[in-house]
Amino acid sequence: MKTYLNFRIVLVALVSLTFFNCGGKEEKKEENSIYDYKKEDTSKKDSNVAVLGIVADDNMQFDKKELRVKAGQKVKLTLKHSGKMAANIMGHNIVILKQGTDKAAFAAKAATARDNGYIPEGTDQVIAYTKMIGGGQITTVEFEAPEAGEYDFICSFPAHFALMQGKFIVE
Numbered sequence: 598m599k600t601y602l603n604f605r606i607v608l609v610a611l612v613s614l615t616f617f618n619c620g621g622k623e624e625k626k627e628e629n630s631i632y633d634y635k636k637e638d639t640s641k642k643d644s645n646v647a648v649l650g651i652v653a654d655d656n657m658q659f660d661k662k663e664l665r666v667k668a669g670q671k672v673k674l675t676l677k678h679s680g681k682m683a684a685n686i687m688g689h690n691i692v693i694l695k696q697g698t699d700k701a702a703f704a705a706k707a708a709t710a711r712d713n714g715y716i717p718e719g720t721d722q723v724i725a726y727t728k729m730i731g732g733g734q735i736t737t738v739e740f741e742a743p744e745a746g747e748y749d750f751i752c753s754f755p756a757h758f759a760l761m762q763g764k765f766i767v768e
């Protein structure tokens with residue numbers, strides 16, 4: 598009886614392992630991007646892809662003031678909202694602005710674009726942006742790194758950019 602039970606446990610374990618390898622992969626990857634980033638060892642796996650994570654919270658703060666990638670890399674940037682507040686009250690996104698963009702002017706325009714996720718409709722001042730998320734949510738954007746240089750990033754939720762901004766640096 599005992600042997601039979603053990604055999605069943607092993608069988609179940611094997612079946613779930615196989616299933617996990619097939620089905621669960623994509624979601625797992627997404628979850629990992631933030632943790633990998635915190636260990637800062639992700640880009641060693643594939644130097645053509647920069648996997649970055651940034652966390653925003655209910656105190657209107659990003660946990661990073663600087664994000665770094667290399668020119669020519671594909672960027673996978675994941676934003677996590679670690680708070681509890683809803684997207685219409687404490688929504689966060691991350692918007693990487695083209696060089697020469699006036700942050701304050703862009704943010705003022707974005708603040709009026711609620712129906713477009715606080716991204717000015719038809720703007721040509723943006724390199725990449727995530728959707729607006731609320732507490733407990735996570736979102737990823739993928740894009741090609743622009744040419745080497747320093748770029749501003751902000752959260753474009755109304756009145757957030759003053760606290761929620763940093764530099765996106767392409768080396």
Ligand SMILES: [Cu+2]
Pocket residue numbers: 653657687688689690752753754757761
């Ligand atoms: Cu925000």
